[in-house]
Amino acid sequence: MYIREFQEMMERIYSHRDLKRGANGTYRWLKEEIEELGEAIQGEDKRIIEDEFADVIAWLASLANVLEIDLEKSAIRKYNDRCPKCRTSPCKCPSEIDAV
Numbered sequence: 400m401y402i403r404e405f406q407e408m409m410e411r412i413y414s415h416r417d418l419k420r421g422a423n424g425t426y427r428w429l430k431e432e433i434e435e436l437g438e439a440i441q442g443e444d445k446r447i448i449e450d451e452f453a454d455v456i457a458w459l460a461s462l463a464n465v466l467e468i469d470l471e472k473s474a475i476r477k478y479n480d481r482c483p484k485c486r487t488s489p490c491k492c493p494s495e496i497d498a499v
């Protein structure tokens with residue numbers, strides 16, 4: 400399954416609810432799921448971590464659907480087999496760029 404197919408599957412399952420909730424409401428759910436992923440990686444239960452990854456990508460796809468964004472196209476346009484900043488693969492950006 401490709402990213403586009405996953406996004407289309409999410410649209411079939413959830414678009415009637417996602418469109419009613421709207422972009423901001425769907426974004427709040429995505430943020431909540433990212434928080435839960437952050438909590439899951441503090442533990443060592445791989446199944447729980449996998450479930451949280453699944454929730455994050457599902458809500459990301461829902462948000463993209465609400466905003467009519469093609470996730471696969473957007474991701475590949477920016478990350479087309481190389482780092483978008485230094486334009487090489489593997490990335491050769493200075494490591495301080497990774498600091499958050």
Ligand SMILES: [Zn+2]
Pocket residue numbers: 482483484485486487490491492
């Ligand atoms: Zn780079």
